[in-house]
Amino acid sequence: MVLPCNFLELSDRIIKSEYLNYLKWTENIIEFLTTLEDEQQALRIVSLGLEIDLQLGAKLAGAVKLEFQEKAIAILLEDERPDWLDMYLIRIAKSGEGITRFIEIIFDNHPSHFISDRPEEILEKSANSHKADLAISNLSDALRNSDWQIRAAAANTLGELYLFKDIERIIADLINALEDPEQFVRFAAARSLGKMAKVQGVQKAIPKLGQMLKDEKHFLGRCDIAEALGELSTCEGIEDVIPILIDSLNKEDLNVRQSAALALGQLYVATRNETIFENLNRILITEEDFSLPSTVSVALEQAGLKHKAISNLLNSLQSLNSNFKWKAARALDCLIDGDEDFTYIIPNLLEVLKDVDSNVRMYAISILGNISPDDVITELLLALEDQEPLVRRYAISALKKVKSEIDISLVLQGLEDNDVDVKRSIIELICEKNIIAGIPKLLEILEDDASELREDAAMTLGKLNAEVAVPALLRTLESDDSFLRYQSASALGMIGSKSAIPNLRRAFENETSYGLAKVVEALGNIRDVDNKDIFIQGLESEDKRVRQYSAKALAKCYLPEAINGLVEFLEVSEDFIREWAAETMCGLADFWASDGRMDLVASMLPIFSRLPMLADWDTPAFENPEALEALAKIQKICGFYSLDL
Template identity: 25%
Template sequence: MSNEELQYYYLNYLKWTEPLAMAMSFVESEALAVRMVELALEVDLYLGARLAGEATLSLQKATVNIILQKGFQPSLKIWLLEQTQSQNALPFLFDIHKNGCSDTRWRATRALGNFRNVEVLKYLIEALNDPDYSVRQKAVESLGKLGNLEAVPNLCQLLDDEYFLVRSLVIDVLGKLEGRAAIDCLKSALKHDDYTVKTKAAEFLGQRVPQEVIALLNEEFNNGNADTKRDTLQLLGETKNAAAIPILIGALSESDWIVRSQAVSQIGSLGIWLDSDVLEDGVTALIHILQSDPQSSVRSSAAIYLGVMGHLRAVPVLIEALSNDDPVVRSSAAYALGRLQDRSAISELIRSLQAEDYVCEAAIRSLRILKAVEVLPTLRKLLQYKPVNVRGEIILSLGFFGDSKDIPSLYQTLKDKEFIIQLRSAYSLTKFNNRKGIPILEDALKTGNKDARERALDGMKNFHGKVGLSSIVSTAFTDDEYSIRKDAVDFLEAFKESQEIVNELKKALNNLNEDICRNAMDAAKTIGNAEILSRLRQLAETITVVERPVEAIAAIQSRCQFYNYGITRLPPPHRTKSGEGELEDLLYNNKLDLLLQEFKKVSEAPKRVITANNYYEKGTHTHNHNYANDETLKKQTIELRQLVHQLQQTHQPTTEVQAAEIIDVEFREIQNTNPTRWQTIQKQLQLLKGQLLNPESHLKATKATLAEVAKHYLEESVVSKALITYLDTMSADPD
């Protein structure tokens, strides 16, 4: 098969990636493995790295070396080696980790998180002391990915790191690590000066040891002064656990109004996280506070959080509060009634329009949420008299539930001296599909503050791309707020096939302004098409921040289901006749098709946890096999099975890396001290390898399934898993 055929018919299509990756594990010829990786790299960077890492262990030095010898810039080379997940990548990554600049060191540190190896753990723990915070941050992240408990003491020390993102990430990692040491470290973090550290610690402890942490905080509350009590209530709320509610309710009786206010806000916040049936006592307590607390700010807070908690039995009490003599409480009650969306409040909210301006403003927002059309005559009158903030709310309401008779008034307010009034008028006109305010919206997109640009973008989106598309495209590439750019890009997704969008994206990707080019790469993940793949690859090979273009490439390839646009544009190469080499044996004779069908079966079948006990139950597996009689093979490998059991019980390794090291040491010891036993074990290893790791077995089962079969013959243990890797490295003859 020619190189052109291999690239055009197989390598370029995502559907063949998994079968080709498995096929690489059959290849015994170094020349063929190298050829496959070289051709794959020409097609796509990720594909080349993936196949390099899928070669047999004996060939990976050659396949990974292809990447090392390429003249790729360092950050791309690190990323490619990370994709291989090959142990042969480690020497280069270790060297970068020691001698590289900060940009390459943090990337190498991130990459090491994908390799389970004792030496990797040592390097990552050393990286926790790196002078550059980004390296320390990635070291924490990688240690969390590896999940090794040995790193817990080192991570705990980093809670005092000078950089807040490092401290925050340490808590995230500790919160997911098993074991008492991690919990004790989280408990110590409850007293940390960093607000983020202690609140995150409380949240994780609330998930893992809720009774323990709530008892600890309760004791802290009872023994503390006002400041301590306020901070402790905050942490109780962060546990997001119903067991905290009685303590918070008890705190509502404290003499310090600041403590009571904190208790109110934490009860209300729990309403976001907990089911309504466990909040009944909390709702009752807040209703009581709204009706009777002597401090208006505490009553106001109770009103707001009754709206947040969403219990409709609070509606009558909130309506009553609208007539309270304190305007702050009335404003909060008006806001809460909008959150609860109960129409029985409409008449009282309309009466509140005659109150103080900020009460009136809150009432208008709630009436807008309730779509209370009966308030329109009142709003039209108030538009002439109220101050800017209130008029702005009225104008938005006219756009949301007004009618065509309001358009002349909106034309008038377009000319208002206040820009916020002009902008809201232009926005409301878009609700009527009226384009008169477009110049104001376009101006706001270019020169307004963040709120103004968000409002203008929302207004332009109301035309559904019929007008203003170029302004939205410009916003997607040039706005300095990520949230606004993302909003624009998400809207443009519906138009990504339009030639206007394609051309603008191409221009942005070639723009000399780094910010615009960077934003275009981010946008390409959503709106990019196959035509820009070659430009994105160029960027991946030239810029330091390689993650942006490769993420965009992956997103586009996932949509179009091929890797290389240029190859799809070529005329189909002439198919040569079948040969007799390894590659032809895989690609012809339907073997690659069999692999593809197996992957489809695995991906489409309902997921079920398979164990050594249930593997052979009827209906558990769908593939047929020609394995030797199970009991016969078990008898033939009894020495090996006993040894696996002994190693597991004696050493109890927790990772496959540890188990692999134990196997290697034990086998060397037997080979040197008991050659006769070694000969027996080696024959049994060859029997097992011949049954599990031959091409016919691979064609009928994924590697994960083979692991399950191995457990059936051996036992379900870490040592048995590591033995599969050992089998794959054995030579064919038992020397």
């Protein structure tokens, strides 16, 4: 397809309605703009694109000739919008002319998750521009501001400008900021220097960072400094701070110790200093806290020391006293996973299973479950009879990973265990392994008014799709125990039997709050359009969960009313809910498009188009890229950007 020769002579209305609004013309118009010599016309096309769709406008602004981009980006960013949205559009435009606004956003919001992924293309394109020089000058001035928050923001922002040509000045400014009287400015400077590991001259900061790690009192600062030193592991002079980092392993604050361990792992890769390994290995068998050995294991793996540490620990298991032996077993559990072949240590672990210390046996079972549970099924089943309940529970967890056949009768015997958590774990095993033979036992538990596990049994019967359990679940749906009613409703929904619909509809009239949400969810899972009245009624509920499950139910039935129900959840602060709502609407769009109902698909466009501009979304916490991404997908299905043209 080729644009007409008189394209620029056409009216704004025609260009918008017959060309810009259709996705089939977008690439042609972008290519056309890259060679268009007429600045006024190029900016006209950008402005017209923005009137149709923000993302389209951003693409067009980034496509015009380089000498026109300053004005094009100014047009793109001239309206007042939330910071996250401007950043989103700058990324789409991929123009170095967006650098001024980019720096302003970082300065105002840092740290913020929506700028954590640096737009390197923008930085590269702007690195040698006059705007870059001006930005660095302004930030340098800000480092001398009387307001420490402005100084901290400037230090943070300078760390993002690692591609700029005046990098020596940036490094010098940041090293000076390490002397700032305000601790949070110092921490910001340390973080920024850590981002510049590949920049010549940053090694000058290492002595000062080492001294700061030794002297700093605030744990957050010590963490930032340790992490920065880890990032600078390949720099000249880094070996001088190894003793300071090792000393930090013994500090009181766990966060500092974890940061130091990870940094030492990075330094080992660069220096091969064996003192690092000796001290990390020492932590594995002496540390009381459970979190630090896990972090040390990550550091050892990243340093390529995992197998060496495992060999040392296996040897230690033969000689350590009981107080250290369980710690060695715990460390092995942290280090060993199913990603590599560790079957060669199974004989060692089977010997450890005989240890008198239940903690040692527990970790041995955990490791066996990670390595190759199918090779030790007999031993795992025997462990179900261990005198320590926690060991039995670990054995059940390991059995969940077995892929071959296991003796079901021995598993089901676990339901007679005197420890309720062991029995609960057995029920989970029945569920995960889809053990249909366990259904009769689960029904016994469900019908036993004295059992503490009725809710677990109800949920598992649902997950096993046990049709035979429907009568019993209908009875427990009327229990005085509210949680049992909720789980019974959920189970009936998972089974999907339409015979449960009358009872669930009655429950809808009687339940409140969370129970009402579970009933609506169950009816939604049954996917009967005759329950549409319930779902629409649920959309009017004061309870957010009921409204959400009602919208979800309407969507599962592919009913048009789902659109209005889902809109609310495109506007909430929780990003995972927004993502769910956006994905659900895209799924509806795909279904309706395949069914030839393009009118329903097109009706979504105005909804998504207005969402990013909501006035309430003026903080990073309310960024909403999900709406823009969903809008782009629906536009692609429709083949056009806007329904209004």
